[in-house]
Amino acid sequence: MYNSYPLTIGSLLKQTVYRKGTAERPVAIVCLKQGMSATEGELRTSLDRFVDEGKIAKFWIPEKAMIQQTPIPKTSTGKLDKKPLRIEYAEVLLGR
Numbered sequence: 001m002y003n004s005y006p007l008t009i010g011s012l013l014k015q016t017v018y019r020k021g022t023a024e025r026p027v028a029i030v031c032l033k034q035g036m037s038a039t040e041g042e043l044r045t046s047l048d049r050f051v052d053e054g055k056i057a058k059f060w061i062p063e064k065a066m067i068q069q070t071p072i073p074k075t076s077t078g079k080l081d082k083k084p085l086r087i088e089y090a091e092v093l094l095g096r
Contacts (some may be wrong), residue, residue, distance in 0.1 A: 027089075029085055033071075044065065
């Protein structure tokens, strides 16, 4: 069982997936800290625990989690740079 804490998950960026005929669904792009490993299923199971405890709503759970080994790019001010990620994950984010 993995805990969803900042100590385990290096960076988490939520984007949205556009689905025809439905509302937007969140997508997580996860960069794990060095030496850590997790699968999409393990991350989802960990988040499901918070739903069961009533701490978060089920619709907050990302529809898809993409795990990458490289750090998530940042802007010159230290904020997460979403532009390169939107380009890299365009097919997933546009629901193709």
